[in-house]
Amino acid sequence: MEEIEIFQQLEQLLNEKNYRTFREKIIESEIPEVDLAQFIDEKLEGEQVIIAFRTLPKTMATDVFSFLSNETQQAIINAITDKELQKIVDDLFIDDAVDMLDEAPATVVRRVLENASVETRNLINQFLKYKEDSAGSITTAEYLYIKKDMTVEEALRRIRKTCKDKETTYTCYVLDKNRVLEGVIAVKTILMAKDDEYIEDLMDRNIISVTTDEDKEQVAKLFSKYDLFALPVVDKENRLVGIVTIDDAVDVIQAEATEDFEKMSAMLPSDKPYLDSKVTTLFKNRILWLFVLMISGMITGSLLGQYEASISTIPLLVTFVPMLNDTGGNCGNQSSTMVIRGLTTGDITTKDWLKVWWKEFRVSLLVGLVLIAFNFLRIILFSHTPEGVNVYLVAACVCGAMMLTIILAKSLGAILPIIAKKLHLDPAVMAAPLITTIVDAVSIVIYFSLVTLLLF
Amino acid sequence: MEEIEIFQQLEQLLNEKNYRTFREKIIESEIPEVDLAQFIDEKLEGEQVIIAFRTLPKTMATDVFSFLSNETQQAIINAITDKELQKIVDDLFIDDAVDMLDEAPATVVRRVLENASVETRNLINQFLKYKEDSAGSITTAEYLYIKKDMTVEEALRRIRKTCKDKETTYTCYVLDKNRVLEGVIAVKTILMAKDDEYIEDLMDRNIISVTTDEDKEQVAKLFSKYDLFALPVVDKENRLVGIVTIDDAVDVIQAEATEDFEKMSAMLPSDKPYLDSKVTTLFKNRILWLFVLMISGMITGSLLGQYEASISTIPLLVTFVPMLNDTGGNCGNQSSTMVIRGLTTGDITTKDWLKVWWKEFRVSLLVGLVLIAFNFLRIILFSHTPEGVNVYLVAACVCGAMMLTIILAKSLGAILPIIAKKLHLDPAVMAAPLITTIVDAVSIVIYFSLVTLLLF
Numbered sequence: 027m028e029e030i031e032i033f034q035q036l037e038q039l040l041n042e043k044n045y046r047t048f049r050e051k052i053i054e055s056e057i058p059e060v061d062l063a064q065f066i067d068e069k070l071e072g073e074q075v076i077i078a079f080r081t082l083p084k085t086m087a088t089d090v091f092s093f094l095s096n097e098t099q100q101a102i103i104n105a106i107t108d109k110e111l112q113k114i115v116d117d118l119f120i121d122d123a124v125d126m127l128d129e130a131p132a133t134v135v136r137r138v139l140e141n142a143s144v145e146t147r148n149l150i151n152q153f154l155k156y157k158e159d160s161a162g163s164i165t166t167a168e169y170l171y172i173k174k175d176m177t178v179e180e181a182l183r184r185i186r187k188t189c190k191d192k193e194t195t196y197t198c199y200v201l202d203k204n205r206v207l208e209g210v211i212a213v214k215t216i217l218m219a220k221d222d223e224y225i226e227d228l229m230d231r232n233i234i235s236v237t238t239d240e241d242k243e244q245v246a247k248l249f250s251k252y253d254l255f256a257l258p259v260v261d262k263e264n265r266l267v268g269i270v271t272i273d274d275a276v277d278v279i280q281a282e283a284t285e286d287f288e289k290m291s292a293m294l295p296s297d298k299p300y301l302d303s304k305v306t307t308l309f310k311n312r313i314l315w316l317f318v319l320m321i322s323g324m325i326t327g328s329l330l331g332q333y334e335a336s337i338s339t340i341p342l343l344v345t346f347v348p349m350l351n352d353t354g355g356n357c358g359n360q361s362s363t364m365v366i367r368g369l370t371t372g373d374i375t376t377k378d379w380l381k382v383w384w385k386e387f388r389v390s391l392l393v394g395l396v397l398i399a400f401n402f403l404r405i406i407l408f409s410h411t412p413e414g415v416n417v418y419l420v421a422a423c424v425c426g427a428m429m430l431t432i433i434l435a436k437s438l439g440a441i442l443p444i445i446a447k448k449l450h451l452d453p454a455v456m457a458a459p460l461i462t463t464i465v466d467a468v469s470i471v472i473y474f475s476l477v478t479l480l481l482f
Numbered sequence: 483m484e485e486i487e488i489f490q491q492l493e494q495l496l497n498e499k500n501y502r503t504f505r506e507k508i509i510e511s512e513i514p515e516v517d518l519a520q521f522i523d524e525k526l527e528g529e530q531v532i533i534a535f536r537t538l539p540k541t542m543a544t545d546v547f548s549f550l551s552n553e554t555q556q557a558i559i560n561a562i563t564d565k566e567l568q569k570i571v572d573d574l575f576i577d578d579a580v581d582m583l584d585e586a587p588a589t590v591v592r593r594v595l596e597n598a599s600v601e602t603r604n605l606i607n608q609f610l611k612y613k614e615d616s617a618g619s620i621t622t623a624e625y626l627y628i629k630k631d632m633t634v635e636e637a638l639r640r641i642r643k644t645c646k647d648k649e650t651t652y653t654c655y656v657l658d659k660n661r662v663l664e665g666v667i668a669v670k671t672i673l674m675a676k677d678d679e680y681i682e683d684l685m686d687r688n689i690i691s692v693t694t695d696e697d698k699e700q701v702a703k704l705f706s707k708y709d710l711f712a713l714p715v716v717d718k719e720n721r722l723v724g725i726v727t728i729d730d731a732v733d734v735i736q737a738e739a740t741e742d743f744e745k746m747s748a749m750l751p752s753d754k755p756y757l758d759s760k761v762t763t764l765f766k767n768r769i770l771w772l773f774v775l776m777i778s779g780m781i782t783g784s785l786l787g788q789y790e791a792s793i794s795t796i797p798l799l800v801t802f803v804p805m806l807n808d809t810g811g812n813c814g815n816q817s818s819t820m821v822i823r824g825l826t827t828g829d830i831t832t833k834d835w836l837k838v839w840w841k842e843f844r845v846s847l848l849v850g851l852v853l854i855a856f857n858f859l860r861i862i863l864f865s866h867t868p869e870g871v872n873v874y875l876v877a878a879c880v881c882g883a884m885m886l887t888i889i890l891a892k893s894l895g896a897i898l899p900i901i902a903k904k905l906h907l908d909p910a911v912m913a914a915p916l917i918t919t920i921v922d923a924v925s926i927v928i929y930f931s932l933v934t935l936l937l938f
Contacts, residue, residue, distance in 0.1 A: 056688030060708055186673045196652050196669075196711075213652075213669070217642045232512030250736065252516055253729040255652075255711065272728055273709040279732065280706065283739035284823050287746075291819035291914065292812055299829040300820050305841055309848040312816050319812050320853060323805030324860075330804065334797035341790040344800055348786065348807070348922060349779030355811075356748055356775050356915055360768050363747035364756050367740050373755040385761055392765040397776060404780075458747065458914065459812055466804060 032057060033065050040074055045081045053083055062086070063093030076105045088117040096129050103134050112141045120146075121166040121274065124153045153268075161245045162238035164278065165259045165268040171199045174208055174226040178219045185213065197256045197269075200229050205265045207233060207258055235260050238267055242278050247372055249275040286370060290363070290457035292319060315459065322463040329467055333474040336482065340415060343477060346424045347470065353397065354431040354469045355462035361386050361439025362461055366453045369443060379444045383437060390436035397432070398425040419480045427473035435465045488513060489521050496530055501537045509539055518542070519549030532561045544573040551758075552585050559590050568597045576602075577622040577730065580609045609724075617701045618694035620734065621715045621724035627655045630664055630682040634675045641669065653712050653725075656685050661721045663689060663714055691716050694723055698734050703828055705731040742826060746819070746913035748775060771915065778919035785923055789930040792938065796871060799933060802880045803926065809853065810887040810925045811918035817842050817895025818917055822909045825899060835900045839893060846892035853888070854881040875936045883929035891921045 032055050039048040052062070066078055079102055082090055091099065091114055103111060115123060115138055127135050127150065139147050149167050156162025170189055172181045185198065198216065200209040209229030219228055235258040236245055248257060249272055256269045285295040292315035296303055330337075330347070337344050365382060368374030374382060405421040438461050443453035488511050495504040508518065522534055535558055538546055547555065547570055559567060571579060571594055583591050583606065595603050605623050612618025626645055628637045641654065654672065656665040665685030675684055691714040692701055704713060705728055712725045741751040748771035752759055786793075786803070793800050821838060824830030830838060861877040894917050899909035 056686065058688070058690070058708060189670055189673055214645055217645055230512065232514070234514065250732055252514060255728070272711070272732075276706055276728075276732060276735065279735055280827060284827065287743070287819050287823045290743075291815045293816050293819070299827075300824040301829060301834060301837065301841075305844045305848070308820075308841065308845045312813075312845065313849055313852055316809065316812055316816075316849060316853065317856075320805055320809050320856075323808035326804040326808070327801040331798065331801040337800060338794045338797045341794045342787065344793060345783040345787040347803075348782040348926075349776055351804070351807070352779035352782070352919065352922070353772065353776050355918075356772055357768075359747045359915070360749050360772075363743050363749070364764075367743045368756040371736060371740065371755075373757060378757060381757065385757075385764065388761045389764045389768065392761070393769055393772060396769055397772065400773075400776075459815070462811075463808065466808070470804075 029057065029061065033069065036065065037069055040070070040078060045077070048078070049081050049083060052086070059086055059089040060093045063090045066090070067095050067098050075101060080106070080110075088114050092118055092122040092126075096126065099126050100130055100134050103130075103137060108141050111138065112143075115142045116146050119166050119168055120149050120153055120268070121164055123150055124163070127154060128158075156238055159242055160238060161236045161240040161242055161259050161270060162267070164242055164245070164270050164274045165238065166271065166274075167268045169199055169256075169258075169266070169269045170197070170213075171201045171266070172211075172225060174200045174202075174224070174229065176225045177221065178216055178223045178225070178228070179221040181216055181225055182221075185216070199258055199266055199269075200225060201266055207235065207260055207264055207266045209233065210258065233258065235264075236270075237262065243282050245270055246275045246278040246282065250279070251372070282370070286366065286454045289452060289454035290366065292316070292457075292459040319459055319463055322467070326463070326467045326470060329470050333470075333477070336474060336477055340412060340481070342409065342411060342420070343423075343474075347473070350424070350427055350431060350469050350473055351462075351466045353428060354435045354465040355458065357390065357393065357432050358435035358439040358461035358465050359458035361389075361436045362443055362457050363439075365440055365443045366457060369447055369453050374444075376444050376448045379441065382444065383440045386436040386440040387433065390433045393436075394429045394432040398428050401425055401428060415481065423473065423476040423480055426476050427469060430472050431465060431469040434468060435461065438464060485513065485517065489525065492521065493525055496526070496534060501533070504534070505537050505539060508542070515542055515545040516549045519546045522546070523551050523554050531557060536562070536566075544570050548574055548578040548582075552582065555582050556586055556590050559586075559593060564597050567594070568599075571598045572602050575622050575624055576605050576609055576724070577620060579606055580619070583610060612694055615698055616694060617692045617696040617698055617715050617726060618723070620698055620701070620726050620730040621694065622727065622730075623724045625655055625712075625714075625722070625725045626653070626669075627657045627722070628667075628681060629658075630656050630680070630685065632681045633677065634672055634679045634681070634684070635677040637672055637681055638677075641672070655714055655722055655725075656681060657722055663691065663716055663720055663722045665689065666714065689714065691720075692726075693718065699738050701726055702731045702734040702738065706735070707828075738826070742822065742910045745908060745910035746822065748772070748913075748915040775915055775919055778923070782919070782923045782926060785926050789926075789933070792930060792933055796868060796937070798865065798867060798876070799879075799930075803929070806880070806883055806887055806925050806929060807918075807922045809884060810891045810921035811914065813846065813849065813888050814891035814895040814917035814921050815914035817845075817892045818899055818913050819895075821896055821899045822913060825903050825909050830900075832900050832904045835897065838900065839896045842892040842896040843889065846889045849892075850885045850888040854884050857881055857884060871937065879929065879932040879936055882932050883925060886928050887921060887925040890924060891917065894920060 032051070036048060036051060039051065066075055070078055075098060079087065079090070091102065094102070127138060139150065142150060153162065153165065156165070170185060172184055176184070181198070196213050198211050198213060199207060200211060202208055209231050210233050211225060211229040215228055234248060234252055234254070236248070238259055238261060245257060248254065254272065256271050258269055259267045261267055288295045294311040294314065296307065296311055365374060402421050402425050405424060406417050409417060409420065411417045411420055442456040442461065446453045446456045488507070492504060492507060495507065518538070522531055526534055531554060535543065535546070547558065550558070583594060595606065598606060609618065609621065609623070612621070626641060628640055632640070637654070652669050654667050654669060655663060656667060658664055665687050666689050667681060667685040671684055690704060690708055690710070692704070694715055694717060701713060704710065710728065712727050714725055715723045717723050744751045750767040750770065752763065752767055821830060858877050858881050861880060862873050865873060865876065867873045867876055898912040898917065902909045902912045
């Protein structure tokens with residue numbers, strides 16, 4: 027709550043053009059950089075953005091910059107002097123700089139690269155080449171490294187001298203003269219050791235690392251599994267390229283879950299937060315699947331058309347169709363969601379397919395028995411069948427079709443995502459909407475086949 | 483791949499009762515503890531579990547233990563001596579010990595507490611009292627602390643002496659004599675400073691902290707937002723109780739996404755991984771919602787029954803129902819998923835309701851126009867209406883009902899999750915299955931009302 031007040035004061039100070047107090051207020055209140063960035067992004071506009079940014083204490087400017095939205099970053103880049111830009115670009119962590127340039131127009135990219143030091147420019151160019159979903163794309167080049175023949179005392183001295191610009195100071199990488207990764211050692215281990223021990227005797231040689239082209243979702247899984255803070259990224263010759271830090275891994279985990287939610291609800295994944303997405307983008311992401319599924323709905327409808335004769339003789343029959351379809355859809359949805367999520371978190375692998383199906387089969391028997399028992403009673407007690415139509419046979423048709431539909435829906439929900447995974451497709455596409463459509467069509471065929479068999 | 487070979491060798495060594503080589507192999511190959519735990523959990527049974535665990539090098543035993551499943555942990559606790567147990571309990575991080583005891587039978591809990599040191603026992607008892615979803619439940623008591631009147635040299639000496647058993651050595655907490663939290667300082671900052679500087683002048687007084695009863699999903703959000711490695715947890719008097727480390731926050735993020743997936747697919751959330759869940763548990767988690775939604779399906783069906791007269795006169799009309807229902811359900815699903823996910827990640831707040839609805843309204847107009855244009859053409863070109871029935875009027879009924887259904891579905895998908903959030907309910911419950919059911923019923927009423935109006 028207090029923070030809101032500070033921001034109101036800051037806004038007022040800007041309006042009064044009282045920049046000196048604005049700056050002092052920021053220093054004194056020690057507001058986190060990410061909150062300041064949010065304030066600039068959301069509350070300020072036009073000229074004020076630039077003035078506020080330039081008024082920030084020098085030590086905070088780059089950090090605040092790295093948290094700003096792409097639009098605001100570009101506005102600032104276009105407004106500040108070369109010298110100011112130079113400082114920001116060289117101070118930014120490489121992964122943040124690359125993130126910013128990935129989406130920027132060519133003029134901005136050129137201006138940034140022109141003002142970067144040779145070293146930074148080379149790094150940025152190297153990192154810009156990594157594919158969007160690869161470990162390389164979230165790698166940063168700022169890491170601590172030492173040599174194995176150093177003593178603890180020497181290593182500590184080096185760490186204290188060089189850790190300033192490193193994104194994580196909590197793991198040191200031990201490199202040989204060709205930058206090949208020989209070992210890792212936690213700073214904690216160095217701190218705990220005696221001054222005259224050698225790094226070689228303390229370091230861990232069993233290194234968990236990935237190559238630059240590893241899928242970044244795989245990288246996130248390694249973080250979860252091994253409780254890592256940072257993960258080294260190497261090239262094909264095992265030379266250290268950089269590290270991925272856990273804050274970026276957390277972002278990948280969040281983004282991956284969002285993407286799965288979208289795919290499982292029949293949308294193409296978006297790359298912007300909802301409120302920042304244009305209406306036309308949302309439309310484009312949604313219309314394709316809606317169209318495909320509408321066509322499937324038409325097919326289901328025309329199947330229903332095949333049984334027009336039965337329907338006009340006993341219209342009661344059609345009143346059970348929504349319930350059959352809903353139950354089938356919901357059953358398939360439950361199973362496919364569990365399996366897709368299990369495949370994502372690594373709880374389920376494709377080898378488990380038989381185990382998964384057998385579990386779902388038994389669940390579908392239990393679920394089916396309860397639901398058809400209820401339905402059977404309801405139909406024979408409360409349904410008014412036309413003269414000459416045996417109510418027990420109607421109940422048998424509905425319950426038989428329901429049982430088969432439930433078993434089919436849960437089996438498809440269990441197996442289709444695993445097959446997709448096996449074929450290197452995304453299992454999330456095999457979710458509710460697609461399965462519902464298949465189950466709808468099949469359940470109508472089963473139901474009216476039983477009707478034709480038993481009632482006509 | 484290599485690791486698989488090592489585990490095959492380890493299994494063989496156990497079968498040959500060659501325990502000495504088993505132990506040497508483990509030391510030499512430097513396998514991560516989490517993988518060893520997985521090996522013991524999945525590949526070994528009965529006596530072998532106990533023997534393998536006792537043969538582990540002493541320095542690894544507790545870490546491996548903390549990664550084992552609850553069942554295996556309990557089997558080991560029941561088989562080892564008091565002295566062995568004592569060492570493990572006192573070495574475990576408090577949050578791991580509490581996790582283990584949360585699910586253990588009373589006899590195991592008693593045995594563990596009897597063998598813990600007084601200090602550990604008190605801590606465990608304190609932490610066991612925190613509610614399951616609170617910050618307290620994932621808090622650990624092992625943190626580094628220093629005093630503000632220390633110099634950097636003194637602080638570093640203290641850190642090097644005491645960091646051994648601390649779960650994170652990367653942030654130091656500055657406490658006064660009553661353990662009230664006065665500041666935080668990164669170990670990195672201490673390492674970078676000169677020996678004679680004072681902690682007081684270096685520490686950060688603007689502390690991001692939570693109380694023990696804060697919701698743990700809120701805690702996870704703070705980690706994402708501020709890129710934290712650890713977060714201090716304080717009591718009502720601002721005294722430090724412990725810290726939450728990022729590895730536990732990552733687990734919360736993953737579990738939260740899984741829970742939302744389950745709720746959004748009409749299931750009660752489970753607390754075990756899929757493959758470890760019993761069939762009866764899966765059944766119990768699923769049957770309630772299936773039953774509720776089946777009843778709703780019946781209501782939709784009986785609405786259809788109201789229009790028996792129209793249906794038996796023109797059976798063609800019923801063939802458009804599946805398509806109407808599917809499209810309505812899918813549209814609602816898309817919107818509610820985006821909004822629920824946005825509320826979870828914090829991209830959308832309840833204050834944005836009007837903005838969200840307006841966006842969805844415009845998207846529904848675009849989507850609706852495309853889908854009805856296609857439908858209109860299809861119906862007038864390919865549908866065979868019975869004599870005396872105007873095909874343009876049929877098309878008007880279908881397209882009119884579809885447009886209204888799409889607008890309704892997207893509006894409900896946008897607004898219901900936000901209302902749920904406002905009422906402090908879980909927005910995830912307002913997902914596809916519930917919205918589909920409402921939209922199905924309403925779309926049938928709209929459709930047949932238009933039919934009655936225009937065709938009869």
